[in-house]
Amino acid sequence: MTRGTELDVDTLIDDPGTRVVVCCGSGGVGKTTTSAALALRAAERGRTVVVLTIDPARRLAQALGLDELSNEPSTVPDVGRPDDGRLSAMMLDMRRTFDEMVEGHAPPDRAQKIIENPFYQTISTSFSGTQEYMAMEKLGQLVASGTWDLVVVDTPPSRSALDFLDAPQRMSKFLDGRMIRLLSSPARAGGRGIRKLVGAGFGLFAKVVSTILGGQMLADASAFVQAFDTMFGGFHERAERTYALLRSPGTAFLVVAAPEADALREAAYFTDRLGSEDMPLAGLVLNRTHPVLAPVSAARARAAAENVGGAGSQIAAAVLRLHADRVELSEREEHLLTRFAAAHPSVPVVRVPSIAEDIADLDGLRRVGELLAGHDNTGTTAAAGS
Amino acid sequence: MVSGKGGTGKTTVAAALALALATGGKRTLLVEVEGRQGIAQVFDTPPLPYEERRIAVAPGGGEVRALAVDAEAALLEYFEMFYRLGVAGRTLRRMGAVEFATTLAPGLRDVLLTGKAKECVSRTDRDGRPVYDAVVLDAPPTGRLVTFLDVTRAMADLAKAGPIHGQAEGVVELLHSPRTAVHLVTLLQDLPVTETLETVTELQEAGLGVGTMIVNRMREQWLPDRSVTAAAHGRVDASRVRTGLAGAGIDLAPDEIDGLVAETVEHAVRVAGEAAALQRLANEPDPPLPRVTLPQLLGGVDLGSLYELAETLTAQGVRLEARA
Known part of the structure; x- marks a missing residue:
């Protein structure tokens, strides 16, 4: 069986040259937990770390001391070593991040006007892609502050992992205002070339759109874009800088996937995409695997389960059957991974065995960190020993 | 939907x-x-x-x-x-x-x-x-x-x-x-x-x-109900497992038996978690929703x-x- 190289997480987080780690992957694969565990481990190995989480489950948030959304990092107590190592954590508040960005780029009266615009309210809360854009913005801010020497970022639970890369550009394109000017005043806008191209269609289109959306919405949108216009250059520049940061050697992407066909398919797309964007991929975290802990094949275990007899036969049969199930599951997981590795032979992989219990505190995260680093790869849970 | x-x-x-x-x-x-x-x-x-x-x-x-x-x-x-x-x-x-x-x-x-x-x-x-x-x-x-x-x-x-x-x-x-x-x-x-x-x-x-x-x-739950709680707390009698396996013609080294025991504990923890989740679904919402199950x-x-x-x-x- 082809086995790719092992991903060495400790070497990655111990390297002072690693300044940003981005955890990405499709929804439900354990990105947030992975980010938090990785950040905690890095802090306890001496780094000054901040982790930006997007939408942590309540218990994970509590484990990190994040009882409320503050949009600023706060120190996680009881982490690190006496002399060094510190962990801060925060949850992204996209609305506030957006507000602060506007306030930072416009004089107070204009900023106020933008923030009060009904169209801004829509765009800053329910525009698809705002969360991704704001995660990038916050990442840029955290790095620029110089307070931390390692920033770990969780990415939003997009329908697809690629949204994270595309959203800021999609949004920039939207905000650059060309289309909105065309729509709100097609007669005046400098879009003559385009109008000629589409002919009467565009005038009709503009009319239809205003019929559907209502004149008020277009008027609000237009006012917003005009007020935004002067800031746009600044926004654009920032997005470009963040992109440059993501391409720099100090950044490492970790693709997180569950050992399921669709999650690995997404991971493969993402891996290819990072490659074509020259973004540095550190490796694949294959999360929640079920390693086999005893060398008995599924077939042999099932056959033996039928033939038990005498003392201990009931428990032995149960053990054999649950073992056989596990072997089959594990074989499927390895098969999926083999397919991924065949197409992406240069991507290092670490398997993180599934933990049966919920992660509800720092010790739980420490265990995940151990597994991420490839230790305790037996899959034995802590509960097993107690 | x-x-x-x-x-x-x-x-x-x-x-x-x-x-x-x-x-x-x-x-x-x-x-x-x-x-x-x-x-x-x-x-x-x-x-x-x-x-x-x-x-x-x-x-x-x-x-x-x-x-x-x-x-x-x-x-x-x-x-x-x-x-x-x-x-x-x-x-x-x-x-x-x-x-x-x-x-x-x-x-x-x-x-x-x-x-x-x-x-x-x-x-x-x-x-x-x-x-x-x-x-x-x-x-x-x-x-x-x-x-x-x-x-x-x-x-x-x-x-x-x-x-x-x-x-x-x-x-x-x-x-x-x-x-x-x-x-x-x-x-x-x-x-x-x-x-x-x-x-x-x-x-x-x-x-x-x-x-x-x-x-x-x-x-699939393979352990009998009465064993689940104990096993989920790590109490699996390894020697009994060994005897039972030997009876079925499977002889394993001690660390391999430990591996099977660890798998069993994990299985039990999950089964216990699933039982607790089912219990929740039996009580919430009130009245509970009709339920179907897929393996x-x-x-x-x-x-x-x-x-x-x-x-x-x-x-x-x-x-x-x-x-x-």
Whole structure:
């Protein structure tokens, strides 16, 4: 069986040259937990770390001391070593991040006007892609502050992992205002070339759109874009800088996937995409695997389960059957991974065995960190020993 | 409507449900709205176009058709219907104008998607009979579900008159009628169950009908009930296991026995967690939702296993009720 190289997480987080780690992957694969565990481990190995989480489950948030959304990092107590190592954590508040960005780029009266615009309210809360854009913005801010020497970022639970890369550009394109000017005043806008191209269609289109959306919405949108216009250059520049940061050697992407066909398919797309964007991929975290802990094949275990007899036969049969199930599951997981590795032979992989219990505190995260680093790869849970 | 937390297998369940409901000569439509081509992957076919086509034959005759709704195409379809844009429509799309319009008003996108589903539900043949016996919509995950279905709120984004507004009113009526039910897929783990129960409350507050709780990937429990708690706390008698295995002709080294014991403890922890999750679902919401269960498929999901899942649903009483 082809086995790719092992991903060495400790070497990655111990390297002072690693300044940003981005955890990405499709929804439900354990990105947030992975980010938090990785950040905690890095802090306890001496780094000054901040982790930006997007939408942590309540218990994970509590484990990190994040009882409320503050949009600023706060120190996680009881982490690190006496002399060094510190962990801060925060949850992204996209609305506030957006507000602060506007306030930072416009004089107070204009900023106020933008923030009060009904169209801004829509765009800053329910525009698809705002969360991704704001995660990038916050990442840029955290790095620029110089307070931390390692920033770990969780990415939003997009329908697809690629949204994270595309959203800021999609949004920039939207905000650059060309289309909105065309729509709100097609007669005046400098879009003559385009109008000629589409002919009467565009005038009709503009009319239809205003019929559907209502004149008020277009008027609000237009006012917003005009007020935004002067800031746009600044926004654009920032997005470009963040992109440059993501391409720099100090950044490492970790693709997180569950050992399921669709999650690995997404991971493969993402891996290819990072490659074509020259973004540095550190490796694949294959999360929640079920390693086999005893060398008995599924077939042999099932056959033996039928033939038990005498003392201990009931428990032995149960053990054999649950073992056989596990072997089959594990074989499927390895098969999926083999397919991924065949197409992406240069991507290092670490398997993180599934933990049966919920992660509800720092010790739980420490265990995940151990597994991420490839230790305790037996899959034995802590509960097993107690 | 079928929804669930990300990673719970809602697309697979929606596909199995569409197959189950088509069993015995019925015709169902399976709709996806997120541009993920999840249906094509589950049925192992090339990507679906914006067009209804047959994707599977159901047990006992019957067929499942599938449709990947695309909001932009749906918007152009409206324009065609009401304004005859002709070639200009395609050019506008290439320019990004259509994407722009749907981006401008996120609610418009949702109205277009649910509106298309409604059109499929209400379509009738020449004899006035509905074309589809049931429409199964693979809805967005629970985190976005209520926003997606809250068409009333989305209408605030739209002009107060106009063709789409009229359509949206029809969608609201359909979604809030007994003809629509939202089925929620969950795994028997703490997080998905919690999120699912929160969604039930949100749906009920929004006046949307909640249907069945679909427990997915239920694993086989091999340990007898009385052993589960002890084993989950790490109490597995290794020497007894060794004796029992020896009786079945399997002799293992001590560390290998330890491996099996560790697997057993993990199994027990999960089984205990699943039992606790089931207990929660028996008490919440009050009254609890009807429940069906689908097994974990160790070999993963392929076309054949979709039929198995559909049969499992049928065996648990999943079927179309006779039309009033």
